Amino acid sequence: xxxxxxxxxxxxxxxxxxxxxxxxxxYDIEDCGAFDYDPLDDYPDFIIPVAEKVxxxxxxxxxIIGGSGQGEAMAANxxxxxxxxxxxxxxxxxxxxxxxxxxxxxxxxxxxxxxxxKAIEILNIWxxxxxxxxxxxxxxxxxxx
Numbered sequence: 001x002x003x004x005x006x007x008x009x010x011x012x013x014x015x016x017x018x019x020x021x022x023x024x025x026x027y028d029i030e031d032c033g034a035f036d037y038d039p040l041d042d043y044p045d046f047i048i049p050v051a052e053k054v055x056x057x058x059x060x061x062x063x064i065i066g067g068s069g070q071g072e073a074m075a076a077n078x079x080x081x082x083x084x085x086x087x088x089x090x091x092x093x094x095x096x097x098x099x100x101x102x103x104x105x106x107x108x109x110x111x112x113x114x115x116x117x118k119a120i121e122i123l124n125i126w127x128x129x130x131x132x133x134x135x136x137x138x139x140x141x142x143x144x145x
Contacts, residue, residue, distance in 0.1 A: 003022065005032065005050070005064070006034070006049065007043075008043035010067035014111040017119075032046055032050045033046040033049075047066075064107070064108045064109070067112045080144065083106065085104040085108065087109055087114075089114055092125060096129050100129060
């Protein structure tokens with residue numbers, strides 16, 4: 001599975017940490033930016049390319065990171081075929097259900113609310129969780145049309 005990852009300035013440090021950990025775990029990662037810390041950058045410049053890549057590659061996932069993850073998910077979800085879920089702490093069940101019931105193909109993380117350790121724990125769960133299908137399949141098809 002190919003994983004595309006991007007962050008704005010608020011998620012820049014967490015993105016680099018996650019890339020290091022995911023590469024060590026054997027994942028195929030493509031960094032889509034930001035490549036330098038710039039407090040004036042704009043998240044759509046990095047998030048939209050990730051969303052487009054994930055929408056066009058069925059065996060891929062995306063990880064997008066910002067301050068809260070909210071705007072990043074909104075940007076990603078404008079691309080047809082993307083199902084971005086937001087996580088910025090809370091019950092782990094949220095992350096599991098985003099895959100089980102919603103077949104989320106992008107996870108948007110809120111860097112201001114997650115420790116690096118919690119973020120990698122969540123990603124490890126999200127990356128292995130499978131889509132349940134069944135009654136959820138029709139709903140996903142409606143979203144993707």
